[in-house]
Amino acid sequence: MSSALLTFDQVAIHLGGREILSPTSFAVARGEFVSIIGPSGCGKTTLLRAAAGFLVPSGGVVRRHEQPVTRPSREVAFVFQDYGRALLPWRTVQGNVSLALEAAGVSPAQRPGRIAKVLDTVGLSAHADKFPAQLSGGMQQRVQIARCLAQEPELMMMDEPFGALDAMTRESLQDEVSRLVRSTGLTVLFVTHDLEEAIYLSDRVIALRANPTVAKPSLAAMVEVNIPQPPDQLLTKEHPEFLRLRRELYGFLGHH
Amino acid sequence: MHAIAARLRPLVFPALVLGSLEWYTRTTGQGSDALAPPSQAVLAFGRALLSRGDDSVLQATFFTLGSAGLGLLLGALLGISLGILLGLSRRAAAMGFLSIEVLRPIPSVALIPLAMLVFGFGYRMEISVVAFATFWPMLILTQAAVQQVEPCLLEVSQALGLSPWARTTQIVLPALVPRLFVALRLGVAIALVVAVTVEIAANPSGMGYALMISQQSLAPDLMLAWLFWIGVVGYAINVAALQLQRGVARRMGDLTGGRPP
Numbered sequence: 001m002s003s004a005l006l007t008f009d010q011v012a013i014h015l016g017g018r019e020i021l022s023p024t025s026f027a028v029a030r031g032e033f034v035s036i037i038g039p040s041g042c043g044k045t046t047l048l049r050a051a052a053g054f055l056v057p058s059g060g061v062v063r064r065h066e067q068p069v070t071r072p073s074r075e076v077a078f079v080f081q082d083y084g085r086a087l088l089p090w091r092t093v094q095g096n097v098s099l100a101l102e103a104a105g106v107s108p109a110q111r112p113g114r115i116a117k118v119l120d121t122v123g124l125s126a127h128a129d130k131f132p133a134q135l136s137g138g139m140q141q142r143v144q145i146a147r148c149l150a151q152e153p154e155l156m157m158m159d160e161p162f163g164a165l166d167a168m169t170r171e172s173l174q175d176e177v178s179r180l181v182r183s184t185g186l187t188v189l190f191v192t193h194d195l196e197e198a199i200y201l202s203d204r205v206i207a208l209r210a211n212p213t214v215a216k217p218s219l220a221a222m223v224e225v226n227i228p229q230p231p232d233q234l235l236t237k238e239h240p241e242f243l244r245l246r247r248e249l250y251g252f253l254g255h256h
Numbered sequence: 257m258h259a260i261a262a263r264l265r266p267l268v269f270p271a272l273v274l275g276s277l278e279w280y281t282r283t284t285g286q287g288s289d290a291l292a293p294p295s296q297a298v299l300a301f302g303r304a305l306l307s308r309g310d311d312s313v314l315q316a317t318f319f320t321l322g323s324a325g326l327g328l329l330l331g332a333l334l335g336i337s338l339g340i341l342l343g344l345s346r347r348a349a350a351m352g353f354l355s356i357e358v359l360r361p362i363p364s365v366a367l368i369p370l371a372m373l374v375f376g377f378g379y380r381m382e383i384s385v386v387a388f389a390t391f392w393p394m395l396i397l398t399q400a401a402v403q404q405v406e407p408c409l410l411e412v413s414q415a416l417g418l419s420p421w422a423r424t425t426q427i428v429l430p431a432l433v434p435r436l437f438v439a440l441r442l443g444v445a446i447a448l449v450v451a452v453t454v455e456i457a458a459n460p461s462g463m464g465y466a467l468m469i470s471q472q473s474l475a476p477d478l479m480l481a482w483l484f485w486i487g488v489v490g491y492a493i494n495v496a497a498l499q500l501q502r503g504v505a506r507r508m509g510d511l512t513g514g515r516p517p
Contacts, residue, residue, distance in 0.1 A: 077415065080408055080412070086412050089508075090431075090433070103419075147416075
């Protein structure tokens with residue numbers, strides 16, 4: 001797979017003497033949207049953190065562009081689940097987005113234009129001067145996504161980004177992220193415990209299992225999603241293929 | 257009418273104390289060497305306020321506040337910088353641990369003889385002792401505060417690729433501000449106490465020295481006046497620090513304002 005942007009080569013992770021992730025291999029192609037699902041404690045967030053370079057695997061290697069990933073890179077954006085902790089409470093919305101540009105060494109003269117552009121993309125133009133505490137949860141998560149977009153990454157890691165939001169907000173943000181990713185050609189690795197969200201957004205879904213053994217490794221299933229794009233909250237979720245995948249993957253979330 | 261009564265309530269107790277002191281010193285305790293009627297203390301303070309000599313109120317206040325302020329500034333700058341370093345680097349904390357634990361328990365007042373030998377009388381000696389006294393709480397509180405900075409923010413800075421300098425100035429320092437204010441208000445109190453102590457014990461300037469001189473020249477009215485004045489100055493500084501804290505908090509997006517601890 002020469003077009004692979006990110007490859008997991010027999011990656012295993014032990015934390016506190018316990019095997020969280022048994023040797024796991026898969027590859028993510030450029031422009032692909034891959035979701036990772038599984039019950040709590042199956043190591044999906046740990047896997048994502050290893051992919052982003054926040055932790056080094058105990059075995060195997062994660063490669064990006066054939067190079068081993070050993071630490072976080074500006075090319076890889078990370079959307080944290082807890083937006084309340086990931087935003088700088090003392091900076092306004094545009095100040096938070098600006099942080100990514102400051103880190104990338106963008107000159108002060110160029111910053112306002114680029115900030116305005118990403119804020120427009122996520123629909124926050126009217127709130128540029130507000131502080132995070134003045135925004136709803138969904139808007140705060142948009143700010144974090146805007147900051148990640150300002151980073152101009154090739155790969156975006158999302159760790160249960162909509163887990164803490166109400167159903168209405170979650171659906172509108174799903175559609176927004178879907179539209180955004182398809183228009184920018186971003187590659188996304190997306191962790192969620194919501195099976196429907198995974199099928200709805202992804203090109204491919206990877207299911208992990210908790211407490212892996214030799215006979216039953218972490219990687220439980222990997223399925224391609226072939227449902228007409230762009231997704232639609234009603235049509236997609238009634239599509240026979242959607243229902244078939246939902247049934248196929250349901251058992252991997254701890255239901256029996 | 258109720259509003260006025262509510263505003264006057266905090267003044268009832270001081271008025272009672274002053275009234276009974278005035279009554280006592282003019283009856284039973286007449287001619288006391290330790291106490292004087294508050295009314296006479298007010299007059300003595302008025303004379304000191306108008307005087308142009310070394311005992312002038314403005315000059316003494318300026319000296320004490322100047323030394324306390326500069327000493328605190330020095331102690332805070334050094335304490336905060338070292339506290340951030342020790343908080344961020346486990347290796348630096350391990351290296352500094354023994355030296356800090358040995359030096360920290362030295363009472364700052366015990367440094368007066370050394371400071372007098374090195375700097376002689378005057379500003380520099382007092383500033384050095386105040387800086388020593390305020391350095392330790394600033395250091396310890398900053399170090400503890402750095403370790404409580406939201407870990408997620410440090411990961412954000414890693415993911416964005418911020419330089420170590422930018423991480424310190426844009427993430428760690430702003431995150432410290434609320435706790436630094438607590439440290440700073442503690443430091444203000446310590447600085448004033450130590451400055452006045454140095455003046456009472458050694459340095460022939462400032463409010464502490466004026467207090468000593470009025471005691472030695474058997475002028476209880478002037479002594480009480482100075483005591484009261486030092487209290488007023490301390491109160492004013494605390495109010496100013498609180499206002500500053502609220503102002504900064506408002507600028508940094510904390511819309512509730514700094515709550516007084």
